[in-house]
Amino acid sequence: MSALKIKGLSLVRADGVTLVDNVDLALAPGETLGIVGESGSGKSLTLRAILGILPAGITATGEIACTARTAMVFQEPATALNPTMRAGDLVARVWRRHHPGRSKADALTAATELFEQVGIDRAADRLRAWPHELSGGMRQRVMIAAALAAEPEVLLCDEPTTALDVRVQAQILDLLRDLVARRSMAMIFVSHDLAVVASVSERLLVMRRGEVVETGVLTEVLAAPAHEYTAELLAANLGRRLKSESRESRESRESSESLGSVTR
Template sequence: MTPLLSVENLSIRFRGDGPAVVDGISFTIGEGEVLGLVGESGSGKSVTSLAILRLLAPGSVVSGAIRFAGHDLLQLSENEMRARRGREIAMIFQEPMTALNPSMRIGDQIGEAVRVHHPEIPRGEVRERVIEALNDVAMPEPARRYSDYPHQFSGGQRQRIMIAMAVVNKPRLLIADEPTTALDVTVQAQILRLLRDLRERHGLSMLFISHDLAVTAQTADRVAVMRRGHILESNTVDAIFHHPQDAYTRALLAAVPTMTTDRSRPLATL
């Protein structure tokens, strides 16, 4: 079966004569599949996701192909891209507070995401969709919280609002860039459970980006390990954990604490 997303030999430079910050990477995501993209800071994870959404700054040079549902996204016009961004491909960012408008009621913000793509839908129905999305992300009392402002929510609830905004248009692909890094461990576990739930209920495909292999293993079916703009290896979560091929993957694994980790020893580095 053709994958939903197929990234082929993708390279990214911020200037025509600059270094390739992403250097010829390839990966696929099938319908309903979750791919984890793991790697250290600066390895090129976020710029890869921004390239998929075509949100890189003007002047950056992107080559290769990004095939999504039968089209090479790199070849689409800006209008064709806008019709897909936020509708077929949605993104949740790491910092929910900076991505939400502090002076707008959260129901209206989520509703904006609907109206951008469906101006024809009457107000009452937009409201129904927003409440359904808030229900979907297990927000307590969604009809009452609709009229509250972002500062009236906890960090974990704000991340739920961001996820509601991303899924309200029922996208086919969700890109989650470090969706839990800013949260404490308990809330992180709740958000990961929520993402797994959404995937099961809606058959969502996902690109799950994290520097944390343990977190990724809880969410992804397959993992691609990235370093310095390259994908070193990609495999099922099980194979990555039990038969890592690359020395860097082994170092990442050695940094994952287990019940038997000797906490007095320093973490492995490369």
Template sequence: MTEEQQNAAVMISLSHLRIYDENDSPLVFDTSLSLHQGERLGIVGESGSGKSLTLRAIAGILPKGLHCGGQLSFPSPSGNSRLAMIFQEPATSLNPTMRMGDFVARTWRVHHPDDSKSESWEKASVLLRRVGVDHTEERMMSWPFELSGGLRQRFMIAAALATEPDVLLCDEPTTALDVRVQAQIIELLSTIVRDEGLSLIFVSHDLAVISQICDSLIVMRQGHVLETGRTVSVIRHPKTAYTRELLDADLDYRLSNMVDSTERGV
């Protein structure tokens, strides 16, 4: 996090989060974080580390049977921070009987009830062009199964933007995509967050992906926070053996390029 971000307003404050299963066995232990306006925070760890559960606790959508303790607040300057979440596999979040344009337009209208159907459709079209959907009107008439994973994810990002959020929560949104499309989505999210002045929490198991988009970092394992800090500092000077293992799991050239991108403020 930059000095400017440290002095910015706090958008999310999470203190001593604990998450339990239905048998009261702990899954996440005493996790705390603060997200400032304009900050891009990554949470990285292997499967079962508690990273996605932490994100879902913030969003208020923990899986059935789980419960949590701790304190969570959204003290943005304008009141409660507005959150929007982008999931790993958009196909599971889409209604197969709804055309893609209707999905975005209806999302817009839920949050802007005074707009007509035609106005909402036009707003959806603008958002889809914003996220790089070519042949917009044609794509809006498509069914989910007719589009590639990358296009479906762009529609999901447009729907998230339709809520006019202060904070984007991303739960491994590029994992199901090939490397080329993954890079495109990361670049798109980086541009949107920067241009719109949004805050971001980005969850991934891939430290190289995190380093492309996030300026600060939390490393989790088995429900515990092991390490926090500036992304570049954690990558160059990891404090734990587990973080070094995550680094070793990535190709050297990928990581080197991504560190350079982080330093350039991409």
């Protein structure tokens, strides 16, 4: 049984250009899948197709079978939070939407707990904060809290760390890894950055120009990439990232110890 299954998904723009071509994908409950690919490879669109929030003018064909509750974390925490709504209100509203009949007081208690779970300290105070009063990392934590308020079985992440600086990025990745393990959620994590995807995924799916070029267990794909594009991505990442990654993750682990995160 799978929580989410996509068969032969194609997305075509109004002018006839194929953006996503015949993508198959299956996600077991509790599994973490990373989708990696360059800009325009169709990875974000695939994610949006699952939620049914494709931009206007794109037609989808194929099958998407999704029985699980889903929630999404967006790329840009600066624009993904309504500037006229307090952080806690947002989380409380989403929670109430998914727990009909419960009181506003219950929702606020739940929002406080969610804030604590995503590592927002002084949670009770921060409930009243406006988005512009929060840092990028804090905003992304609020977004994750709002997504968790829907109690998703599948968490969809659309480049949630791309807009953050490297240190905060590592903290958010730790947090996601931790949450997925604790709540036994499934997760699809989309990024152009192989190193980021590799740090949170069990399985890997490589996309290029709307097509899946390779898929498999992460460690196997990294050890022996079957497609030359995967090898290219890997080589590009190795040179650039591995040196800085080891240094950054050491620092971030020190600074995120207070979050009680599981280490790699």
